[in-house]
Amino acid sequence: MRKSLKRPLWLLTVLALAALAALGAAGCGSDDDSSTTSTSAPASTSAGTGAAGAIAVPEAIRSKGKLVVATDPTYAPNEFVDRDGKTIIGMDVDLAKAIGQQLGLDVEVQKATFDAIIPGLAARRYDLGMSSFTDTRERERTVDFVTYFNAxxxxxxxxxxxxxxxxxxxxxxxxxxxxxxxxxxxxxxxxxxxxxxxxxxxxxxxxxxxxxxxxxxxxxxxxxxxxxxxxxxxxxxxxxxxxxxxxxAPYGIAMPKGSGLEEPVLEAVRAIMRDGTYMRILRQWGVEQGAITDPKINGAIS
Structure with a gap:
């Protein structure tokens, strides 16, 4: 997680106006399109220690030491590109890094078109998708979710x-x-x-x-x-x-079906809710109205 999550209002304004001025610069798509741009953003998360590293994860994930998280950075303030033109920031990115700390794993954020993320998860190109996904029953046929927000x-x-x-x-x-x-x-x-x-x-x-x-x-x-x-x-x-x-409806953190990450991610989300990290991140991005208190695995309501 970044050392300082707080961003002054003037910076958010500059970033958003730049996005509005360049309104066609980044990519998104449909649930049956498997194309993706795997451009990594620098990840500042380091492996957790002590309690943060205590949540068991599948050995395939533990052995590589990181979570590869896909996001479409055209959806401010949830996920978007910083003014350096390459670093991906936003609520979902900071939550992903906080979850990574709880799991004792680095987090590598990769840019992908929105509609290519679920196919990419199904193909095991990514470990998680955090891109303002609504958890729906239709999507649950392809991936698993852990809910974390309402919108x-x-x-x-x-x-x-x-x-x-x-x-x-x-x-x-x-x-x-x-x-x-x-x-x-x-x-x-x-x-x-x-x-x-x-x-x-x-x-x-x-x-x-x-x-x-x-x-x-x-x-x-x-x-x-x-x-x-x-x-x-x-x-x-x-x-x-x-x-x-x-x-x-609930947003969900998406992951490959049967990956074994459902319970560890759920436990990590609960942990950041308990220690205050979750609400601190939501407040710093001005989205605290979407906070939930009871995350679930595959919690679609429609």
Whole structure:
């Protein structure tokens, strides 16, 4: 874990505005695309000692001494690229490093497109996926999860754009979402009930969706509630949140099915909740409203 997790507000603002200005720079995708970019970000975590190294992990993991964690760094404040252009930072990264310390393992963060992470886990290219994954029953058929956070979906629009208060209001609108997300599936399902279906625009990453709204190609954006709030906060008044979040569901740390990491990761999450590390990380990234107290293995609610 980094020596100091605190980041001044001006730095977060600079990072977010840079992301909005470069809105197509990073990549994301769909659950059936196995392509990936395995660009490692420097990992500052060192192996834990004493109690931190006491949680048993599978020998294959212990022998290599590290966890390879895949993330798509286009989803601030949960995971995004620092202003050096290569270091991946955010809530999920800091939580991954804290979990690694509890397991007595280094953490190597690798950049991958969102929709390539689950196939990559299934192929055992990564040990964990921490990229704001909603734990769903469909995804549980391919990977195992340990829940650690709750988030819903929020709508955001350009200032002066349409009023969107419920999912039904997207009918007839141009909607920009990231490929492979639950939001994309929500709009597809809603379109079956629309007299005039939404024009669903699916972009390879969240930055592309933001740019579509900023440029007027789309009217409405949808993202996980902490991410949408962050996008709006850092947009200098270009965007506004609309309506209330819907569909609150657990985020899950993803891992290969039957990897033997489920119980160790669950125990590590419980440990960082007990010692205060978990809430400290969430507060430092401004996402404490999503905190949970009872992590579970495969805790999907839908």
């Amino acid at each position: 819903g979906t929020s709508f955001y629009v350009r200032t002066g754009g349409p009023d969107i208060t419920t999912l039904e209001d997207v009918c007839g609108e141009k909607v920009a979402v990231e490929k492979g997300t639950t939001q994309a599936m929500d709009v597809q399902r809603q379109n079956r009930s629309c007299d005039t279906p939404a024009d669903l625009q699916v972009y390879p990453d969240q930055n592309g969706a933001n740019l579509a709204i900023q440029s007027g190609r789309a009217d409405v954006g949808m993202a996980d509630s902490p991410v949408a709030a962050y996008i709006v906060k850092q947009s200098n008044g270009q965007f506004r949140l609309d309506g209330e979040p819907y569909g609150t």
